[in-house]
Amino acid sequence: MPTSPQNSTTRPARGNARIALLAAAHKVVRRQGWAATSVDDLCSEAGVSKGAFFYHFASKDELGVAAAQHWSDVTSALFANAAYHQHPDPLERLFGYLDFRAALTEGPLESFTCFVGTTVQEVFATSQPIRSACGASITDHAARLAADFAAAITRYPPRAAVDAASLALYTQTVLQGGFVVSKATGDRAALLDAIAHLKNYLSLLFADARRSPS
Amino acid sequence: MPTSPQNSTTRPARGNARIALLAAAHKVVRRQGWAATSVDDLCSEAGVSKGAFFYHFASKDELGVAAAQHWSDVTSALFANAAYHQHPDPLERLFGYLDFRAALTEGPLESFTCFVGTTVQEVFATSQPIRSACGASITDHAARLAADFAAAITRYPPRAAVDAASLALYTQTVLQGGFVVSKATGDRAALLDAIAHLKNYLSLLFADARRSPS
């Protein structure tokens, strides 16, 4: 066979350096944290040069902001296209969401934990732009859940007075906490248990609406 | 008056450098993260020299392990001496614990967030000794709560099948998640709401045992 042109090196196709760097940030930062990740780390992971980095981003912090926004884009598409999202009943969509989150817990912890949660823990007091971008990612995601909670509350009156937006943010709190505790124990079981308790809470809240278990 | 000997400089008394460095780690790392905190940062915060640092700790990582253990010592004493801990009823102790946690949320976020939770987020994959020490701090704390949950479960049969150890770890999950989301939103309200939802969950679980509200 002839010597094939090296058309499939690790180097991304021309024009993709920016996206490759953002994806590299998601991967490396989730594993080793924001401050411990150097610009060179990101460049080598993305397979691009340092010149490419500073062509697209004026600073490491500016990449952090863009990576948080890109995280929102990637995750919102993931959940919007998931099967559970098609269900007509809002409460079923919420339980489907939590089952979907549980099903994502495969592989090493850094493969399913949250980029913005990890990052904001480090920079909330030292980089307001990154903090703000991470905050927007979480609150925007919660806002989509809040719509389902609001519909569920009107359709299935809950046992206790609860607010849709507060419940939606609480789901994110439980997931973020599950990531932290799973990292501490070295076991994804803590996250799965937390999701189970959250489902338990919702089952008790919307007790009248629960149908036969799956 | 005679020229007083300079007995009250900012420098800590001899023999306290180790504790001063551990306390400095708790303070500075909670604010700016583990990797972003340099050894010099810790030394200047503690008011000791770099030589003192490496006299007491062989490396920055070794200080991290010691700081996690010291965090356990400090926090377990804090909760053991709190008033709520005197209550004879286990469920009352648990609600008292959560009210106490809520009452601690004063001042800037870094003054009441968790050192081990912040640290383990960064190093869980890169420093097994620190990860293990942080994990022990959280699981040990949860184990003390688990004793109260076990007593509460036998005294007040819950509405759904729950495990004491799992519930205890879930409380830590909710708190850790509350720290993360509060950092993201820049507002402690997320943490307070999360504690309220957790109390809500326990109230629904142990519904028969709830007395008049405070």
Place this chain on the structure above:
DNA sequence: TGAAATATACCAACTGGTCGGTTATGGTTC
């Protein structure tokens, strides 16, 4: 009892290396 010997607890200055970021040049593709 007291001075010498030793161990403990630090300090200031320094080292080799890495950090984020810059600059300058040039190749490649649309």
Place this chain on the structure above:
DNA sequence: GAACCATAACCGACCAGTTGGTATATTTCA
């Protein structure tokens, strides 16, 4: 020709860790 990126040398600041030395506390022993 403009957008996109590689290469590579470079900078000042900062990093973890080391060094040689000093002041104080404790022990030893005459």
